[in-house]
Amino acid sequence: MKKIQMVDLQSQYYKIKNDVDNAVLNVMDSAAFINGPEVKSFQSELEAYLDVKHVIPCGNGTDALQIALMALDLQEGDEIITTDFTFAATVEVIHLLKLKSVLVDADYDTFTISVDAIKKAITSRTKAIIPVHLFGQTSDMEAILKIAEEHNLYVIEDNAQAIGAEYTFESGEVKKSGTMSTVGTTSFFPSKNLGCYGDGGAVFTNNDDLAYKIRGIVNHGMYERYYHDEVGVNSRLDSVQAAILRKKLPHLDTYNEARRKAADYYDEAFAGNANILTPKRAENSSHVFHQYTLRILNGKRNELQKFLTEKDIPAMIYYPVALRKQKAYFQESNDADFVNTDKLLDQVISLPMHTELDEEQLKFITDAVLEFMR
Ligand SMILES: *Cc1c(COP(=O)(O)O)cnc(C)c1O
Numbered sequence: 001m002k003k004i005q006m007v008d009l010q011s012q013y014y015k016i017k018n019d020v021d022n023a024v025l026n027v028m029d030s031a032a033f034i035n036g037p038e039v040k041s042f043q044s045e046l047e048a049y050l051d052v053k054h055v056i057p058c059g060n061g062t063d064a065l066q067i068a069l070m071a072l073d074l075q076e077g078d079e080i081i082t083t084d085f086t087f088a089a090t091v092e093v094i095h096l097l098k099l100k101s102v103l104v105d106a107d108y109d110t111f112t113i114s115v116d117a118i119k120k121a122i123t124s125r126t127k128a129i130i131p132v133h134l135f136g137q138t139s140d141m142e143a144i145l146k147i148a149e150e151h152n153l154y155v156i157e158d159n160a161q162a163i164g165a166e167y168t169f170e171s172g173e174v175k176k177s178g179t180m181s182t183v184g185t186t187s188f189f190p191s192k193n194l195g196c197y198g199d200g201g202a203v204f205t206n207n208d209d210l211a212y213k214i215r216g217i218v219n220h221g222m223y224e225r226y227y228h229d230e231v232g233v234n235s236r237l238d239s240v241q242a243a244i245l246r247k248k249l250p251h252l253d254t255y256n257e258a259r260r261k262a263a264d265y266y267d268e269a270f271a272g273n274a275n276i277l278t279p280k281r282a283e284n285s286s287h288v289f290h291q292y293t294l295r296i297l298n299g300k301r302n303e304l305q306k307f308l309t310e311k312d313i314p315a316m317i318y319y320p321v322a323l324r325k326q327k328a329y330f331q332e333s334n335d336a337d338f339v340n341t342d343k344l345l346d347q348v349i350s351l352p353m354h355t356e357l358d359e360e361q362l363k364f365i366t367d368a369v370l371e372f373m374r
Contacts, residue, residue, distance in 0.1 A: 001360050001361060001364060002358065002360075002361065003312070004312065004313050004314065004352055004361050004364070004365065005314060005352060005354070006191075006314045006315075006316060006350075006352050006353075006354075007190075007191045007352075007353070007354045008354050008355075008356040008357075009190055009191065009195070009354075011356040012255075012354070012355050012356055013197075016247055016248070016251070019247045020197075020244055020247050020248075023038075023243040023244060023246065023247050024240055024243055024244065026243065027239045027240050027243045030239075032239055033238060033239050033240070034236060034238065034239065035236065035239070036239040036242075037239075038239045038240075038242040038243040038246060039057055039236075039237055039238075039239055039242040041242070041246060042057065042237070042242040042243075042245050042246045042249070043055045043056075043057055043202075045246060045249055046202065046245075046249065049176075049249060049252070050176045050178065050179050050204060051175070051176060051179065052176070052178075052179040052184075052204045052205070052206055053205070053206045053207075053208070053211070054204065054205050054206070054207075054208070054210075054211035054214075055202050055203070055204050056202060056203045056204075056205075056211060056214045056215055056218060057200070057201070057202045057236070057237035057242065058200075058201045058202060058203060058218050058235040058236065058237060059199060059200070059201060059234075059235035059236055059237065060187060060188075060189065060199040060200060060201040060235075061089065061158075061160040061185060061186060061187020061188070061189060061192075061201040062089040062092065062093060062187075062201070063201055063218075063233065063235040064185035064186065064187065064201035064202060064203045065089060065090060065093045065130075065156070065158060065185050066093040066096060066097065066233070067185075067203055067214055067217050067218055067233065067235060068156050068183045068184075068185050068203050068214070069093060069094070069097055069099065069128075069156065070097065070217050070232075070233075071183070071203075071210055071213045071214045071217055072127075072128065072154050072156075072182070072183075072210075074097070074099055074127055074128070076098045076099070077098070077099070077100055077125070078099050078100065078125060078126075078127040078128075079099070079100045079101075079102050079123060079125045079126045079127060080094050080099050080100065080101055080102065080126075080127065080128045080129070080130060081102045081104055081118055081121050081122070081126060081128070081129045081130070082094070082101060082102070082103060082104070082113065082129070082130040082131075082132065082158075083103065083104060083105075083106050083112070083113040083114075083130075083131070083132055083134070083341075084103040084104060084105060084106065084322050084323050084324050084338055084341045085105075085106035085111060085134070085319065085322070085323075085340075085341045085344055085345075086132040086134055086158070086319070086323065087132075087160070087318075087319065088323060088326065088328075088329070089160075090130055090132055090158050091103065091323050091329050092328070092329075094130075095328070095329060099127075100125075101329060101331070102121050102126070103322075103323055103324045103329075103331060103333070104117035104118060104120070104121045104337075105117040105337060105338045105339065105340050105341050106134075106340050106341050106344060107140075107340060108340040108343060108344065109280040110137065110139075110140075110280055110282050111134045111135055111279075111293065111344065111348075112131065112132065112133065112134050112137070112138070112139040112140065112282075113129075113131050113132065113139050113140075113144075114340065115140050115143040115144060115147070117337070118144065118147055119147060120337075122147070122151055122153075126151065126153060127153060127154060128153055128154035128155065128156060128182075129144060129147070129148055129153055129154070129155050129156075130155075130156045130157075130158055131144050131155065131157055131158070132158040132160075132161070133157060133158065133159050133161060133162035133165065133177050133178070133285075134161055134162075135161055135162075135279070135289070135290050135291040135292075135293055135318075135350075136161055136162050136165060136193070136259070136287050136288040136289045136290040136291065137162060137165055137281065137282050137285040137286070137287040137288070138157075138162055138165055138167045138177045138180075138282070138284075138285040139157075140282070140284070141157075141167050141169075141180050141181070141284075142169055142170060142284065144181075145180065145181065148181070154181075154182045154183075155180075155181035155182050156181065156182060156183050156184070156185065157177065157178050157179075157180065157181050157183075157184040157185070158184075158185055159177050159178030159184050159185060159186045159204075160185065160186050160187035160189075160192060160201075161192065161193070161290035161291070162177045162178070162193070162288055162290060163177065163178065163186050163192070163193050163194045163252070163288070164176070164177070164193060164194070164252050164253060164256045164288050165177040165256075165285055165286050165287065165288045166285070166286045167180060167284055167285050167286075168284050168285075169284070177285070178204050179204055179206065182205065182207065182210070183203060183204065183205045183207070183210060183214075184203070184204040184205070185201065185202070185203050185204070186201060186202050186204070187200070187201045188200030188201060188202070188237070188241065188245060191354075192290065193252065193255060193256060193259070193288055193290055194245065194248060194249065194252050194255075195248070196237075196241040196244045196245050196248075197240075197241065197244050198238075198240075198241055199241075200237045200238075200241045200242075200245065201235075201237070202237070216229065216230065216232060217230070217232040217233060218232065218233065218234075218235045218236065219232060219234070219236075220232045220233070220234060254355075255355045256288040256289070258355040258356075258357075259288060259289040259290075259292075259353060259354070259355060260287065260288070260289060262289070262292065262353060262354075262357045262362060263279070263287070263289045263292050263353070265359070265362045265366070266278065266292055266351060266362070266365075266366060269362075269366035269369075269370065270294065270366065270369070270370070273370065273373055274297070275296060275297045275298040275373055276294055276295075276296060276297070276369070276373055277294065277295040277296075277297060277347075278294060279292065279293055279294070289353055290353070291318060291350040291353055292350060292351050292352075292353040293318065293348050293349070293350045293351075294348070294349050294350075294351065294369075295344070295347040295348055296347050296348075296349055296373075297347065298373070299346075300372075300373075301317075301346065301347055301348070301349050303372070304349060304369065304372050304373065305317065305349055307368070307372045308365075308368055308369070308372075311364075311368050313351075313352070313364070313365055313368055314352060315349050315350065315351055315352070316349070316350045317348060317349060317350070318348065318350050319345070319348075320345060321345065322338065322341055322342065322345060324338070351365060351369070352365060
């Protein structure tokens with residue numbers, strides 16, 4: 001059996017090696033390393049795939065979030081509501097820009113931000129909501145957009161984990177994750193669903209003025225060469241990474257389908273075990289399974305992880321600590337407001353999930369989990 005990995009990037013690469021290698025060598029040959037034609041082509045190909053007006057590539061997914069916030073009309077101390085149960089980058093950029101993060105509870109079944117908790121957290125200083133499309137499915141966007149409209153708030157979708165997922169509105173309209181709100185962001189970190197071979201990210205928006213502003217911010221606040229209209233950053237997707245992404249984007253739907261198939265296998269194997277809750281698939285969102293995350297109900301999650309490690313099966317705890325209790329972002333809070341997040345911290349375990357899992361590996365993993373959870 002092939003060694004089981006959390007993410008198997010090498011096997012995926014071997015299948016497209018020729019294509020990717022040639023694309024990279026062509027960039028070397030062209031010497032157009034920064035903002036070359038590969039970046040522009042990738043940008044328009046991703047715009048077409050997402051059906052969004054503007055994609056602005058940048059250096060990584062954290063920069064994308066920071067740049068999105070910088071482009072909005074926000075003042076020091078403005079409140080930004082986001083989820084307590086996410087990767088730290090989401091809240092890090094809020095603090096970096098001297099905005100105030102207001103962390104709220106997650107939904108127990110979908111792991112995404114709780115709509116009720118958002119409602120309770122809104123004050124006169126609230127300016128934006130950042131829903132994170134965690135583990136591969138979108139947040140409850142219909143409800144979130146409605147709240148935002150009522151209170152005149154920006155919505156920034158952190159789509160680092162759900163690129164390719166689709167959300168169906170009550171009207172029947174279908175949109176790609178990351179394109180439903182004021183602005184969306186993503187990451188091309190190698191292990192993400194659309195990953196490059198280094199760092200990369202992008203910002204999406206349908207708003208022309210905002211896109212114009214963002215294109216300046218990513219390039220030192222320059223709209224005309226050597227005229228700096230505002231304080232920006234230097235954050236670019238390099239041409240080599242863009243060339244690689246151009247070879248991978250056409251496979252994204254197939255990759256997400258492979259992840260779903262692995263998830264189906266897991267779901268079926270664990271159905272009927274009273275102590276294992278499989279991930280719920282939201283009604284309005286497709287799931288692209290960035291992670292396959294179980295909830296273990298018998299209190300033995302850590303022992304299960306240890307058992308799996310001994311069998312050479314990697315399994316990860318995403319995420320072990322609530323952001324509100326992290327040293328860097330600590331905020332006074334009432335644990336009674338974070339019942340779901342705190343339960344999830346104790347129960348979640350993510351199993352290997354990538355495009356290259358074969359049936360032998362899936363059987364080995366599920367047999368091991370079930371042996372322990374008998
Ligand atoms: C990966 C990730 C990011 C950050 O992306 P980088 O490219 O690593 O900077 C932000 N938010 C979420 C939810 C992520 O998973």
